[in-house]
Amino acid sequence: MENELKIDPILLEEFLKFNKNLIEAPKMVPAMDEINLEMTPFDVAYSEDKMRLLHFNSPVQKQHKIPIIIVYALINRYYILDIHPQKSWIKNLLNQGFDVYLIDWGTPTNIDKFLGFDDYVNGYIDNCVDFVCDEADVEKVTLQGYCTGGTLATVYSALHPNKVKNLIATAPVIDGRKDTTVVGNLAKHMDVDKMVETIGNMPPEFMYYVFSVLKPFEQGLEKYIHFFRNIHDKNYVDNFLRVEKWLNDTPSIPGELFRQWIKDVYQENLLIQDKMYVGRKLVSLKNITMPIFIQVAVGDHLVSPECSMPLYYAVGAEDKTLRIYPTGHVGMIASSFSQKKVLSELGQWLSERSK
């Protein structure tokens, strides 16, 4: 026959192999709840309401006097910073001789819907800083904030500069108007008052929707095809599941905090203009005079570099460093690249300023 359809035998083989992988997958791959993250051991040093301050046990002798408090983001959970022993941000800092604390915000429920910026910054973070200063017998700490935690750490440093020795802002949300991501576009058109008044806390389901429109084909389709193709590669599967577990584990955000966030940071863009009020106090970024290290990622599709970088120009500090890395939002904190490049640069910068 002239019009006979010719199929490449390799193509057929690939197709059959893919189908075989689909059938075999449940036998080879653990369920997400069965994954052991092999996290660095920690003690709960302090807790208040749902918030916990974790103190990580160091395998090496402490070499720097000033402890680090990591302010984790409001979205997803803190364990991305300790997602894999070989890609752990926390373990790396411990191995460099730093004393590491981390704020885990827990899971807010309806009773927490009135918690706002003031409670988070002047309440929880301030209490954690006081606690660590007491425990480590120091007057100041190093504060590191990741993503929305970067914004909280920045606001705290502007309001309490006398308690912060160094500030590290990793992909912080600062200039909402310059944010070029889909998140920024959705935030600008949101009737946030009606949302908070009607549903209270921001539910995780809404966050999942927002994540789903970020790179929908690459992240929503291609990623899973790739996964089923590679289910025999143990390392790949292990890394994939750890990150997927994290991506699909986000608590709700307290309503009042969410309202202030969307209005002040995204819609009215008050933070970068030094017009934002937290607990009746004006937040002036000019008050940030301590050494500051800002880390942004070129491929960040959650917090665009244009949204984070203005912090560098807005602060009053003379000792300031901006590092731009060729990676993404998660790649900057939980990858082989971050271990080799991001953390070694940070460690060097910080060790000179932690005496």
Place this chain on the structure above:
Amino acid sequence: MESKAEAQKKPDLKETADYFKHLSLFWTDMAYLISSKPSALTSAGPMRKFTMQTKKLANEMIESNEDLIEFNNRLTEYYKQLSDTWNEAQKRFNTKVPEIPNDVEQIESSKRVWIDIFENAFTQLFDSEKFGENFGKLISSELELSKHWNNMIAVLLEAVNVPTKNDLNEVYQELHLLRKRVSKLEKSEKKAVVEHNGK
């Protein structure tokens, strides 16, 4: 284009909804006036409270129908934007890859092209003013529906003396303020102890 005569023939949804709203309010008013006298006898039970609130229930029901129309319009626009973008992206893909791929390498490369084209087209859509605006209004109309449902449930809860959402919000707010006051007191007490010991 639609002629004037055709446009006049179409029923006005708003007018129809308003008519039914009026009709329903009239009869619930009448029912309340007629029934309120005997039901006053049962003033401690749920019936009295419930009959007093039936007007509110009817009102919420009608208004939620109006918001349902808005929600449907926004949802239709949402899916229209998605399907228009899909069609446009598919057209672009067809011009770039006119032949059906037949071997592994070809399939891989055309899949890459497909993903790139679709990713760009949809990211452009999600980043656009028109998407953001419609999405914002879609969520807003959905929230309006939630509000009506909340209000209707509140009528039933009030009738049987069970706390409503507003009652609970009052409690949450009170607890929030109390927690703040306790924290402030603890801080000042700690400060006083430190000062005292320092002296």
